[in-house]
Amino acid sequence: MTNEEKAAQLWQQTGFAQQTVIQTAVAAPLLAGQSVAGVAPTGSGKTLAYGIPTLSRLTPGAGLQLVIIVPAQELAIQIRDVLTPLAKTLDLGFQGLIGSANRERQIKRLREKPEAVVATVGRFIDLLEEGKLRLDTVKTLIVDEFDSFEPEALADILSIRRGGLPQTANLGLFSATDSQAILGEFKAAWPELTLVDETKTDKSRGPVKHLLLDRQMTGKIQVLERLAREKHQRIFVFFNHKHVLQKVASQLRYQHVPASMLITDGRQVQRAEALQDFRSGKVPLLLTTDVAARGLDVADVTAVVNFELPDTLTTYIHRTGRTGRQGAPGTIYNLGNDHDLRDLRHLVGDRIALENEPGETKPTAKHQPANSATTSEPPAPSARKPRKKALTSAEEEEASAKKRKKRKERWRNKKNVGKHW
Known part of the structure; x- marks a missing residue:
């Protein structure tokens, strides 16, 4: 079965009649092992957009071939739950490496040599540095929500490139917004990285x-x-x-x-x-x-x-x-x-x-006409009650401090009445 046939089988398994814009745009490049940065609105199906083509490229029993790095534990769990059934269809092992989960249990499961993992960056780097993971068979590195990592975490992710990842491994970056600065850092390590931005072409958003x-x-x-x-x-x-x-x-x-x-x-x-x-x-x-x-x-x-x-x-x-x-x-x-x-x-x-x-x-400097279809005529000033000026949080805290000080002074004065007479 070709990689394209595997991908078609997995799409059929999801039950979706039609792929979203981002799913269509990145499918062929990822199946071909190319590096892409996919940007599309939240909820446009980015997990399946990279999950299906990258899983379709894996070979059962050939060691770790797909690494997905994410910034949050719940996101790792979500991706694991979505992609594990698809991986099983292709006879692939899929494991989550999550920071808060039992570490020894994760190490034990790694001995089963899963073909794909999704991991929070801290746990992944720890296991990598301790020699519990090997990268020499990895085909694809995916970084999901790439614009949300702290600079230190980004540096750790980029270090994976120098930490034994094959030079032939392709990269996938995905998020709802792009960051030219972060894209520039990854492009220095993967010069062939291509941006696929579908934020304007995706029309799936409702009103x-x-x-x-x-x-x-x-x-x-x-x-x-x-x-x-x-x-x-x-x-x-x-x-x-x-x-x-x-x-x-x-x-x-x-x-x-x-x-x-x-x-x-x-x-x-x-x-x-x-x-x-x-x-x-x-x-x-x-x-x-x-x-x-x-x-x-x-x-x-x-x-x-x-x-x-x-x-x-x-x-x-x-x-x-x-x-x-x-x-x-x-x-x-x-x-x-x-x-x-x-x-x-x-x-x-x-x-x-x-x-x-x-x-x-609220009225602005330039009002629309009274018969405008989009706004109603503001009520006459005489019909309005004067509005108290909104306090900032700092002003509220200062006012509260003054009230507390006055209460203490009144308490002290009451307590000390007649003491010196």
């Missing part, structure tokens, strides 16, 4: 609204409560800081709002349970960070909430790409004060159409 909601902390939590109580919701809630995530999770528990947490330093069993509860619909909210959720594929995500706004366009694209997949509608709720929302507008520029919260459209 997605990007809303701006002016909220402080209490108002943000109220948004989550309201969304969680609506029927048939599956919502990613993104945070920049773990301590904020944990504080919000605690308040949601107090309000009896069903939600799960996915954080990088949680126990693997807890993380797996949180993800399963979210995927199954048992809980409507998954509170997470970018690192913990990078690359996760969850079907039927109805909305994404940016509880803390991202500080890069790349992060915004990765987060928001989790809804509106395969033609389904989606909504993005961006929460913050006036300053935060202005910064977000500046960040995304003309790339994404951001809308003010329905019913609270």
Whole structure:
């Protein structure tokens, strides 16, 4: 059976009637052993795009031939679960090398000489340096979500090229956004690397609204409560800081709002349970960070909430790409004060159409005509109540500190009454 026939068999096994744009674009180059960087929207089927052609090139019993490196444990588990049945069809062994899993058990399974592995970078480098892995038979190195690795991790991945990887081994880089700087580093090691960017040609995205909601902390939590109580919701809630995530999770528990947490330093069993509860619909909210959720594929995500706004366009694209997949509608709720929302507008520029919260459209310097079809006439100033100026988090903390100081002073004064008389 030729490699092309193997690939056709695996595509038939997946049950997909039609391949996506990125799957069609990279299939032939990867089957031919060429090096490609595939960039396409989140949810466009990149795992199968590289998984099927690279598995089709492997030979049973010929040692380790395919290495897939990923930035997050959950992503490694997801890829392992998707590709293992396909590997079995071709009589290939497929193993996960995940940082939080039992190391000795992984070493024992490596003695069975799997033809393919998916690994988090730290665990892979450790096993490689200890001589538990050999690279001399590897045909393909895949780096998934290549733009999300820390510089140290990228350096480790590039060191694989010098650590015994055959010069004939081809490279596959995949992500939802590209990074010219990172691509340049890999191109220095693989000069034949070709970029295949399908972000503009992929039309699988459904209609997605990007809303701006002016909220402080209490108002943000109220948004989550309201969304969680609506029927048939599956919502990613993104945070920049773990301590904020944990504080919000605690308040949601107090309000009896069903939600799960996915954080990088949680126990693997807890993380797996949180993800399963979210995927199954048992809980409507998954509170997470970018690192913990990078690359996760969850079907039927109805909305994404940016509880803390991202500080890069790349992060915004990765987060928001989790809804509106395969033609389904989606909504993005961006929460913050006036300053935060202005910064977000500046960040995304003309790339994404951001809308003010329905019913609270603020007047700008240039209003549209009163009979415009897209906006309603702002209410007269006399009909509005004056709005308190939103405080930044630093101003809120300063105000709280002043209140605490005054309370202490009042307590001391009360305690010391009559002491010196």
